[in-house]
Amino acid sequence: MPYEIKLDAAYRPSENVVAREIEGELIIVPITAGVGDMEDELYTLNDTGKAVWHRLTGSTSVREIISCLADEYDAPFDIVETDVTGLLTELLSRTMVVEIFPDNKSA
């Protein structure tokens, strides 16, 4: 099933994940059927991924995140957009983030 990332939507981490930065790495453990399983799924994000994850507050739109990162990394908007939407697509496909519609954004 394809996932479309909307630039005007905001996203936030799902209630069904544990995410913690440990020794410089952001580690994400999905909770599936009430179990956080270190033997099944465990993810880390690189520095760019971490920069995106920390901005997934549910109130900042994808467009705002991309603009912010493009400024921060002095990179073209469309290059950052590809990276950010690619990561969000993967996170969404694993139900690690949830979409907040533009008219329903909350902090």
Added chain:
Amino acid sequence: MNTGISLSNNALAALMADTLGKNAQFRFRAQGSSMRPWIRSGDILTISPLSKKGPKLGDVVAFSAVENSLIVHRVVGIKEQKYLVAADNATSYDGFFPVNVILGRVAGIERRGKKICVGLGPERVLIALLTRFRVRLRNHNPEF
């Protein structure tokens, strides 16, 4: 995203605490031989959040009493709301710990894909008492 990850005890303890804090179970691979034969290195342990009453005598608990430690040993005594913990193969106790350093209790053990039932049922109290008896004999310690 990277999925091939090796974690320190510190990281495991932190992730376990966060997961149990969401009232979910935490499943991970045990290392070490201090709880043989009930738990062997490589067994998969499922840790459950503690009940409001705290651990019971004989429960196998995961705890982190000092920085960068994650230990899975058995409650062999309870005194004044502190828990005396020791490995099943111990020659000494780990110590008395308050409930706030105990992360959760072992609710399941899997070995090579099969569930292991021994060591967590009613027999856990007997194992705890035998461990305490053995440690006391070895250390000539009349307390506990």
